[in-house]
Amino acid sequence: VAETGPVLVIEDDATIAGIVAGVLGDEGYQVVVARDGVEALERIAAQAPRLILLDMRMPRVNGWEFAAAYRARTEVPAPIVVITAGRDASQKAREIGADAYIAKPFDIDDVVSLVARLVGAP
């Protein structure tokens, strides 16, 4: 895992993506945002992330497809945190072998502490 790479936020809702990127940026993390799985794979090709926050239901390549494609092309994948507004966030996290999950709506303090726990301080 890249110790210094950005946190990649994959989220199709621009407002939510902005909030997550905003609070993590305030904490000092480098953050990259992708609107869906296609864009995410492009960003990863440019720079390996240290952590991925992944929305599941997205247009084009969805969360399931992204996770499969990402793992297939990465030797040491970064931890993945599922962020979902659907039912059974924990089940979705298990389905794709994610390391943690965040159910929407969330408290941004919880996002900050989860990211710190998974990848340490910025």
Add this chain to the structure above:
Amino acid sequence: MAPEQAQAYLAALVASSEDAIKAKTLDGTVTVWNSAAERLYGYSAAEMIGHSVSIVIPPDLPDELPRILARIARGERIEHYETQRVRKDGRRIDVAVSISPVRDGAGRVIGAATIARDITAERRARRRQEVVARLSRALAEAHDDLGQVLDSVAHAAGAALECGVLVHLPSADGARLDVAALHDPDPEIQALWREMLEQHPQRADRGLAGRVYERAEGELIADYSLDAVRAWAEPAHLTYLPRLRMRSAIMVPARARGRVVGVLGAMRHPPLEAFTREDLAFLQDVADRVGLAIDNARLYVEAQEAARLRDEFLAVAAHELRTPITSVRGGAQLLRRRVRSGQVGREEIDASLAQIDGQSRRLTRLIEQLLDVSRLEAGRLELEPARVDLAALIAEVVAARQARHPEQRVVLRVHEPVEIVGDDLRLEQVVVNLLSNAVKFSPPDAPVDVEVSRGAGEGLVAVRDRGPGIPPEDHEHVFERFYQVDRTRHYGGMGIGLYVSREIVALHGGTISVELPADGGTRMVVRLPLAGSPAAPKESARRG
């Protein structure tokens, strides 16, 4: 009265009795056989007197006669004992017998006197009542396993009528009558019967079953013969029918709410008697209950499907509502963090609050959409129709959208005013729905085409995108409540936009349909009656 006089009276009573009266010695040799006994059993007095009575006892009840004679020998009386006997013609009959010991002058038991009554009809009626009562109870419940229910119906009705029973259900397209249950007391005939109907399915417009299905009236073929059915039987069945050894047949419709939802057939083999009108009435009685069961099963499946759809919808609706709530909550929390740490200016506070305001409005719109669904379901969505220029209305909607989302390319083609009678707010809702769908499914930078034109008696609005298109199998479903083509991919929305749009258009007397242009994408076409055409809604007095 002198003994010989009493004897004469007794003899006259025995001779004229409506009940069969017979007597036998303790070893079963017949000594008395009156004319009612001759009628009941089919044997004459000459044939019976001096011979063993065992000839009328069914072979499967070999212990019965010795048991009766043993009790009589002990001096016991047997009152109203119900059993079966065999007539000379081989038919079984139900009888109730009362048997008393006959004593000689010294008081010793020397024989048995029997009075027998034919209770075949009575017992049959009782058995049938029981069958109908049992079926009524079983069929009145909602069942998810209709096949099993119909199977038990076939067995119960077959037992009551001493025959084979078949239950047909129409196929989904109504062309065939499929076998839902089939039972015959003879396993070989049952197998052959099933083979015939599997190899050559019963067409809904052929044969006795087809005739009953079409006419919704029961048929009785008391004396079945191939000649009687040859004219209209399924030709492929003609080679099988003789091997089914049919003596007599009945077909009746199973009806529910005025429609034929199935057909019940009964067939009886020799040496049994022909079916009667009474048997026909009984099977119709059973079929009426089966009709209810079929209807119940259908309602049950529909109710389950509706419940499943509603569950899925609730999951989607919850997802859609959580998204703006996440933005409102996260936006407010982020703003507070920044205010507390003093790293925020007036402009950013203003932008964040505007965003929170915008997301709250989005929540309000989602809730309005949900309420529209419940208004439509309750039939309470009312139009306030007035004269509207569809072309001007759509131009306004497109202009407003372009002002808010200049990055989206919408190409509008309007040639002339298109005057209709409609509710401008509701029509605007339809156009907004179609436009946001088109934009949602379009690749970035691909234009959305909007066209407004006049056809024969109707105004036409077409919204065309260059997205992935809608698979043909989904065309009829996209207007259904809560339907989404792909639930794993998030394009936003609750699966109600097109449903609400179609209902609004229908309230205007118009139609909405999906077209797939040859060069890709989706074209949604709304047709609305022009003002002055008979299909147009009446103008409201309240507005316009």
